[in-house]
Amino acid sequence: MGVTNSATRFGLATRALHWLMAAGIIAMLGFGTYLGRIEPSLSTIWMYGAHKSVGLVLLGLAVARVGWHLASPPPHPLGGVPAWQTALARATHRGLYLLIVAVPLSGWIGSAASGIDVVLFDRWTLPRIAPLSEAWTDGAFLVHGVLTKLLAALVVLHIAGALKRRDGTLRRMLRGAA
Ligand code: HEM
Numbered sequence: 095m096g097v098t099n100s101a102t103r104f105g106l107a108t109r110a111l112h113w114l115m116a117a118g119i120i121a122m123l124g125f126g127t128y129l130g131r132i133e134p135s136l137s138t139i140w141m142y143g144a145h146k147s148v149g150l151v152l153l154g155l156a157v158a159r160v161g162w163h164l165a166s167p168p169p170h171p172l173g174g175v176p177a178w179q180t181a182l183a184r185a186t187h188r189g190l191y192l193l194i195v196a197v198p199l200s201g202w203i204g205s206a207a208s209g210i211d212v213v214l215f216d217r218w219t220l221p222r223i224a225p226l227s228e229a230w231t232d233g234a235f236l237v238h239g240v241l242t243k244l245l246a247a248l249v250v251l252h253i254a255g256a257l258k259r260r261d262g263t264l265r266r267m268l269r270g271a272a
Pocket of ligand 1 (some may be wrong): 126
């Protein structure tokens with residue numbers, strides 16, 4: 095079973111990253127939406143820490159994923175679908191790549207600007223990547239909120255596209271080959 099991608103197969107590394115990140119991002123979209131609706135308090139503060147830590151792990155995986163995409167390019171898309179569907183799928187993939195980096199990064203910037211240390215799993219304090227500023231905090235969280243909605247829309251579009259195609263595209267991401 096190959097780890098790298100080939101012209102016709104998704105390798106193990108790409109498939110593992112894809113499904114790990116799919117589960118993580120969908121869970122975080124729900125978790126984040128919940129956090130956006132509650133008031134921070136002593137009893138809920140751990141949830142914000144958990145959201146930040148898991149989000150930062152996803153940021154690390156997203157950077158790894160982009161690097162891996164360049165190092166081991168994915169197989170060619172399966173043919174036999176109208177050109178507009180191929181173009182839409184490509185645009186969706188590009189948008190997803192952009193957002194899986196921009197969403198956690200904007201959360202990190204907003205958190206850093208608020209002055210509260212971002213501590214990975216209560217253990218490692220990460221660098222403050224933004225100036226201490228209310229405007230930066232509000233701006234970054236506004237961007238975080240808007241981009242998460244866009245990410246959710248692209249995830250829905252991506253899943254709908256995968257389910258609509260009955261040509262082995264989904265099977266290829268599950269098992270490697272069509
Ligand atoms: C893939 C990763 C992430 C996803 C999918 C995600 C998703 C979300 C969502 C959907 C919300 C609610 C937004 C709203 O309704 O306005 C949210 C809020 C929040 N996110 Fe993230 N997030 C991610 C990563 C991060 C990271 C890395 C940090 C910080 C280091 C972070 C910090 C926060 C905070 C503090 C809030 C609450 C803001 C408030 O109280 O309104 N997020 N997130």
